[in-house]
Structures are given as C-alpha cells and as structure tokens.
Amino acid sequence: MEKRPTSHDVARAAGVSQSTVSFVFTGRAGISPATRQKVLTAAAELNYRPNLAARSMRTRRTGRLAVVVPIATLTPLTLLPGAIAAAQEEGYVVEVVSLPHQMTERDERLAELIGSGQYEGVLSFTPLPSAHAGSGPARELRADPRPEEGEPDQVVVLAVAEFDDDMHSAGALADALPIVTMMEHLAAGGQRRFLHLAGPRDFRSSLARREAYLATIERLGLESLGVIDGDWSGRSGEDAVNALPDGILPVAVIAANDLIATGALRAATRRGWRVPEDLTLTGWDDHPQSAFLAPSLTSVRQDRERLGAHSMHRLIAAVRGLPAPPAPTDLLRVVWRESTGPVPAA
Structure with missing residues (x-):
C-alpha cells in the first residue's frame, strides 16, 4: 500500500x-x-492531508468547519461548491448541517453545534439568532470579523447577509446596478420606451430592481409604460406582453428574471413582434437555457460559487486571527446577447 x-x-x-x-x-x-x-x-x-485528530490534541483545533443551511431549501447549494473548495484548499474538513426553519428551534440547534467542540467555525448564508454574540463559546462576526485577543478557542460564527429568513437574496446578489447598465446601453442605442416586468414585492431583490428601473427612467428622461407586478414565472411575462396595446412599438422590456423574459419572448413571437427589432428584452439569473433561446437572451450572471468561496475565506481568516479578505466587486455581470441587438464591445 x-x-x-x-x-x-x-x-x-x-x-x-x-x-x-x-x-x-x-x-x-x-x-x-x-x-x-x-x-x-x-x-x-x-x-497531503493533515492529521486532524493529532492536530486537535496538540492545538485544541479540530480542523473542522460547518456550513449551516435551512431545511428543505436548495438556494444555498449554489454557494456550497465554492465554500467547500475554499475550505479544503486551506486544509479544513467541511460538514453541511441542516437547521430547522423555526427561529427558536434553529437557536437550539446552533447552540448544540457550538457546544459540541467539533467545529472551529460555523458559516451561515442566512440570518442566525443574535443571542450567541459575545457570549458562551461562540463569537458572532460583523463586517470585519477578527477574534478578540486571548480568545483563540472560541467557535467563530459568521452569518453573511446574502439571504433573508425566507432565502430571498438580500446581500450582494440583490444589487440592482446591472439594471441601470442595461437601460443605459439601450437608451444610448436610441431606445426611449421601457416596461419593467417585476417580481413579487416581498423579495428585496425585486424591490431593488424596481427602484433602479424607476430612478433610471427619471434620470435619463425616458418614457415608461409602467411596472407590472407578477411572480417569477414565464406565465407572468407572457400575460404581461399579451396585455400590451397595439401601436406601442418599439419598446424595451426589462424582466426581473429569465423565466419572466422567456414568457415575454413567447408572447411577442406569437403577436408577430420581432426581437430585438420591435421589442428588446433582458432577463436576470442567466439560466443555462437562456443562451439557446431564439434570439438568445441578454441576462445577468451571478457568480454564487465565488461568493461562497469568499464567505468561507472570511470565516477562515477570523478563525486564524487574520484580517478579512477584500470583498469581490464583480459578482454580477451583464451577459449581452441577441435579444438586445448588437453585442457591445467588452
């Protein structure tokens, strides 16, 4: 052997x-x-992999980190590959632990994890109970997480603000700046009439995109056909475009996600409207199928894997008593495709 x-x-x-x-x-x-x-x-x-058991006996460090996620949600799974890879590169073992949805039960489960002595740090992409901050064996981290001097054996708990309790985007992924970028580009190309197909109002990301849309309309002196509320489905986009009156072309439709945009594209095609000549169209999320629509869909790509890696690097830096790494600034990127006309130069 x-x-x-x-x-x-x-x-x-x-x-x-x-x-x-x-x-x-x-x-x-x-x-x-x-x-x-x-x-x-x-x-x-x-x-090479360090002997975690021997290291734990020598240093009282376990070499183990936990990522906690709410039960019955798939959203954080898009962040996990980056977080796990980042931890493994630093010689840590990572375990993914489910937390109950109810806050009181979540508090009890978190307390068990902290008191188990198995983990040096705990990372969560959702809010956690604040009762652990500064008390007991746990230390909750803020914007610039660093351990207190003389407290090397505390369990570091880092709850990043990327999602709220219902797993709706709330942090960097809710930044609406790409909406502004897409509208400015279309306006520079001569587009003056816009329509926003929004997501539900109980999503922070949906509200941010709505506000960015309205602010850009006012700042650039554009004409808005309004903001149409809906859900995140393709049917929402289809119904909205079917309800538009004749004689409003050309128009730019800013959809809150790719599914809404796909429904809008279907309705426009059935009405005999050409995309992008009569109706320009943008989405959000850059779903895998969006590049293969006819025409292909301009969308916003979210680098969730990189965000997961950055969050894990923050946790590890705090565990080791090092400064927090700088936050990435380009997690969201517009992917220009055929639905908005000629692709702009990089």
Whole structure:
C-alpha cells in the first residue's frame, strides 16, 4: 500500500521546515503569503492531508468547519461548491448541517453545534439568532470579523447577509446596478420606451430592481409604460406582453428574471413582434437555457460559487486571527446577447 505523505514530505518539497508546514495548517500568524503558498502547493501536489485528530490534541483545533443551511431549501447549494473548495484548499474538513426553519428551534440547534467542540467555525448564508454574540463559546462576526485577543478557542460564527429568513437574496446578489447598465446601453442605442416586468414585492431583490428601473427612467428622461407586478414565472411575462396595446412599438422590456423574459419572448413571437427589432428584452439569473433561446437572451450572471468561496475565506481568516479578505466587486455581470441587438464591445 502506498505510504501516506507526511508533513516532513511537504516540508522537503516546499523547501521549508516541518514546523513551518505545521504553522501553515494550524493557521498561525507570521507566515508570509509566498511561503504559505509554497507549502499549500507542495501539499496539493503530494495529496497531503493533515492529521486532524493529532492536530486537535496538540492545538485544541479540530480542523473542522460547518456550513449551516435551512431545511428543505436548495438556494444555498449554489454557494456550497465554492465554500467547500475554499475550505479544503486551506486544509479544513467541511460538514453541511441542516437547521430547522423555526427561529427558536434553529437557536437550539446552533447552540448544540457550538457546544459540541467539533467545529472551529460555523458559516451561515442566512440570518442566525443574535443571542450567541459575545457570549458562551461562540463569537458572532460583523463586517470585519477578527477574534478578540486571548480568545483563540472560541467557535467563530459568521452569518453573511446574502439571504433573508425566507432565502430571498438580500446581500450582494440583490444589487440592482446591472439594471441601470442595461437601460443605459439601450437608451444610448436610441431606445426611449421601457416596461419593467417585476417580481413579487416581498423579495428585496425585486424591490431593488424596481427602484433602479424607476430612478433610471427619471434620470435619463425616458418614457415608461409602467411596472407590472407578477411572480417569477414565464406565465407572468407572457400575460404581461399579451396585455400590451397595439401601436406601442418599439419598446424595451426589462424582466426581473429569465423565466419572466422567456414568457415575454413567447408572447411577442406569437403577436408577430420581432426581437430585438420591435421589442428588446433582458432577463436576470442567466439560466443555462437562456443562451439557446431564439434570439438568445441578454441576462445577468451571478457568480454564487465565488461568493461562497469568499464567505468561507472570511470565516477562515477570523478563525486564524487574520484580517478579512477584500470583498469581490464583480459578482454580477451583464451577459449581452441577441435579444438586445448588437453585442457591445467588452
């Protein structure tokens, strides 16, 4: 049987001491980024994994992190691959733990996790009870999470603000700036008449896009046919375009997601309206099928995997007593396609 690589093997390959390898995997401060990267590269090439049990006995660190998600929701799963990969690159084992939907039950389950002694840190993409902040074995993190001096053994709890209790986008993913970008581009191309097919009002992201739409209409002096409320379905978009009067072309339809936009496209086609000559159309979410519609749909891509990785790096930095990494600024990107006319140069 092939011998399992040791920290001595990693040290030899990286050209550093064995203690340096140990310091890297226990998160000790004072290791330069270049040295740390050499150790991690050598470890990856050798397929080295630290002995978590031995490390726990030596340092009282378990090498384990938890990501908690509400029961019966799929939304955080789009964030998990990035979060898990980021933790594994740093030598941690990650467990995904379900939390009850009820806040009181969630509080009890969270307290069990913190008191179990199994995890150095807990990451949540949804709000968590605030009762744990600064008390007991847990430390809740704020905007710039860093541990208190002399408290290396506390469990670090990081609740990022990307979703609310109902798993509606509430953080970086709710930023409506791409709506402004798309409308400015269409207006610069000569489009003056707009219509917004909005999502439900109980979504923060839907409200943000509505406000961005209305503000851009006013700022650029454009004509608005209004904001039509609906749900997130294709039927919502289809009904809205079917209800439009004749003689309003050309018009730009800003849909709150790709499903609404797909329904709008179907209705426009059945009415004999050409896209993008008579009706230009944008969506949001960049669903896989959107690139294969006829015409293909301009949409907004959300880099959820990268957001998950950044959130995990924040947690690990706090566990190790290091400064928080800078937040990514380009998680949302407009993907220009045929439904808005000629694709603009990058």
